[in-house]
Amino acid sequence: xxxxxxxxxxxxxxxxxxxLVWFLLFPPPxxxxxxxxxxxQPVAEQEVQGDTLTxxxxxxxxxxxxxxxxxNTPETEVDPDVTAPEAARISIxxxxxxxxxxxxxxxxxxxxLPGYRVTLDEDSDxxxxxxxxxxxxxxxxxxxxxxxxxxxxxxVPTDRTLWEIEEGETLSPDSPVxxxxxxxxxxxxxxxxxxxxxxxxxVTQSVENTTGEDVTLRPYGQIRRNNQIDTTNFFxxxxxxxxxxxxxxxxxxxxxxxxxxxxxxxxxxxEDGWVGFTDKYWMTTLIPEPGTAFRSVVRGVGDTxxxxxxxxxxxxxxxxxxxxxxxxxxxxxxxxxxxxxxxxGIDGFLDSIDWGxxxxxxxxxFALLHWLxxxxxxxxxxxxxxxxxxxxxxxxxxxxxxxSMAKMKELQPEMEKLKERAGDxxxxxxxxxxxxxxxxxxxxxxxxxxxxLQIPIFFSLYKVIFVTLELRHAPWIGWIRxxxxxxxxxxxxxxxxxxxxxxxxxxxxxxxSLGILPILLxxxxxxxxxxxxxxPDPTQRMIFAWMPWVFMFMxxxxxSGLVLYWIAxxxxxxxxxxxxxxxxxxxxxxxxxxxxxSPPATKK
Numbered sequence: 001x002x003x004x005x006x007x008x009x010x011x012x013x014x015x016x017x018x019x020l021v022w023f024l025l026f027p028p029p030x031x032x033x034x035x036x037x038x039x040x041q042p043v044a045e046q047e048v049q050g051d052t053l054t055x056x057x058x059x060x061x062x063x064x065x066x067x068x069x070x071x072n073t074p075e076t077e078v079d080p081d082v083t084a085p086e087a088a089r090i091s092i093x094x095x096x097x098x099x100x101x102x103x104x105x106x107x108x109x110x111x112x113l114p115g116y117r118v119t120l121d122e123d124s125d126x127x128x129x130x131x132x133x134x135x136x137x138x139x140x141x142x143x144x145x146x147x148x149x150x151x152x153x154x155x156v157p158t159d160r161t162l163w164e165i166e167e168g169e170t171l172s173p174d175s176p177v178x179x180x181x182x183x184x185x186x187x188x189x190x191x192x193x194x195x196x197x198x199x200x201x202x203v204t205q206s207v208e209n210t211t212g213e214d215v216t217l218r219p220y221g222q223i224r225r226n227n228q229i230d231t232t233n234f235f236x237x238x239x240x241x242x243x244x245x246x247x248x249x250x251x252x253x254x255x256x257x258x259x260x261x262x263x264x265x266x267x268x269x270x271e272d273g274w275v276g277f278t279d280k281y282w283m284t285t286l287i288p289e290p291g292t293a294f295r296s297v298v299r300g301v302g303d304t305x306x307x308x309x310x311x312x313x314x315x316x317x318x319x320x321x322x323x324x325x326x327x328x329x330x331x332x333x334x335x336x337x338x339x340x341x342x343x344x345g346i347d348g349f350l351d352s353i354d355w356g357x358x359x360x361x362x363x364x365x366f367a368l369l370h371w372l373x374x375x376x377x378x379x380x381x382x383x384x385x386x387x388x389x390x391x392x393x394x395x396x397x398x399x400x401x402x403x404s405m406a407k408m409k410e411l412q413p414e415m416e417k418l419k420e421r422a423g424d425x426x427x428x429x430x431x432x433x434x435x436x437x438x439x440x441x442x443x444x445x446x447x448x449x450x451x452x453l454q455i456p457i458f459f460s461l462y463k464v465i466f467v468t469l470e471l472r473h474a475p476w477i478g479w480i481r482x483x484x485x486x487x488x489x490x491x492x493x494x495x496x497x498x499x500x501x502x503x504x505x506x507x508x509x510x511x512x513s514l515g516i517l518p519i520l521l522x523x524x525x526x527x528x529x530x531x532x533x534x535x536p537d538p539t540q541r542m543i544f545a546w547m548p549w550v551f552m553f554m555x556x557x558x559x560s561g562l563v564l565y566w567i568a569x570x571x572x573x574x575x576x577x578x579x580x581x582x583x584x585x586x587x588x589x590x591x592x593x594x595x596x597x598s599p600p601a602t603k604k
Contacts, residue, residue, distance in 0.1 A: 107139030199331025380476025487515025522552030
């Protein structure tokens with residue numbers, strides 16, 4: 001077998017090895033038909049058939065008492081056979097959220113988002129955020145009181161307390177509702193719930209003391225979530241607990257919650273913070289009043305995860321009334337909406353969006369992309385304009401790189417003569433090349449700097465496209481209706497000309513089911529590669545020749561927005577490099593030998 005065939009086999013094997021490793025590290029997200037899960041992707045259909053609750057007055061699912069320590073926090077087993085009695089519901093009718101409040105426990109446990117559907121179909125189900133007990137994956141929020149002094153546990157409302165509706169029939173931005181419960185022992189509890197035009201609920205709890213003695217209670221908020229959660233399961237994305245504690249952001253994956261010790265799960269917050277559950281696009285978060293001290297608690301109880309905010313004790317004097325106000329965000333992680341809440345006083349709320357390691361790049365890149373989309377009105381064209389801006393910023397470095405490449409192209413004839421003289425003596429070849437570079441003042445490594453700068457920018461933009469809600473279901477042109485999803489076209493059915501469907505995402509056939517954008521990506525990379533000097537080593541040259549087509553498969557299942565950026569980047573780079581090389585008196589040979597042995601660039 002000659003060297004050329006050996007090199008071809010080696011290059012082919014390495015290429016497919018790279019593809020295999022890539023798909024092991026970056027598996028395409030799986031999807032299944034049906035209703036929406038916490039990340040807004042389809043899951044199995046759910047049918048709610050009543051409520052299954054914890055035992056009456058169960059203290060272990062309530063927040064810890066003021067003096068409780070990690071060692072004496074009780075454990076709980078949720079009894080699946082306990083069925084809740086029928087309870088009235090209060091409808092929620094708001095521009096951004098719809099659903100109902102359960103008067104049993106006063107729980108916010110039925111919430112959907114009218115602005116978002118599970119799929120692109122017009123008749124697709126709304127994305128459902130919160131679900132009651134009895135659903136396949138219960139997820140709800142409640143607020144209450146802990147008896148501290150002068151009252152017993154049975155004197156305060158629990159998750160099984162049946163509240164009466166005192167005021168309001170439907171919760172809307174203009175119409176709050178009030179629930180009332182009299183414990184029959186001289187304490188009257190009220191819970192007023194209001195909602196704004198977006199996703200923020202305000203809960204004002206009050207207690208009226210007619211017992212004749214002082215009573216000390218401690219208010220709390222709690223989010224409960226069943227641990228059977230359908231996640232995206234992608235390592236670059238955080239899904240689980242997210243909380244801010246006096247300026248310190250903490251992210252805890254769902255898998256890590258059961259392993260938390262009491263000390264790890266509990267933080268005493270001095271002034272500002274919040275705690276809750278975050279998914280890819282949606283979030284439910286408890287938010288105390290800014291400047292309020294509270295205990296932030298994360299723990300697992302049985303098959304339930306809990307996020308809690310426990311507030312300072314309140315002493316209610318005889319004949320007096322005390323109240324406590326807090327908020328709960330339950331909705332979509334829209335950058336502009338969350339930014340407005342942060343500007344309104346919620347410390348670090350924008351950090352609830354997972355910006356990643358390169359947050360110092362991700363945040364400004366997204367802010368610029370968001371602004372461009374507001375001006376242009378199309379996220380796809382905004383990505384292309386963003387690419388132009390990034391290339392303009394990096395142009396001074398790119399100019400030096402392309403100038404160096406032009407000089408190296410000029411040296412190609414002398415390089416070929418060196419290889420002929422050196423023969424198989426690699427040491428002599430390398431020494432001759434270094435002398436040639438030094439003599440002509442060429443730095444072969446200068447072309448690496450723009451590439452190194454592109455890597456964090458590429459990952460930052462990938463993070464923006466993968467994580468931020470604004471790219472979800474965002475169309476570009478024609479067949480690209482969702483820039484956060486892979487190109488739906490397929491070469492296997494000649495891009496829709498043949499009557500069969502494309503392979504299911506995640507299948508082995510999806511890997512080779514290249515769409516139009518991935519193919520354009522491969523072509524743009526191949527054209528750009530033709531402008532670069534070919535490596536002197538035959539094996540390296542063969543590997544480089546395969547790289548555009550390897551990346552075509554590697555990025556084929558990535559979000560269309562990311563592939564669009566890479567195509568635009570390659571096209572602009574090609575134009576810049578071609579123009580600069582021509583300005584130095586050389587006409588690059590674009591259509592030279594396909595295996596990488598392009599003839600040297602010629603003088604004009």
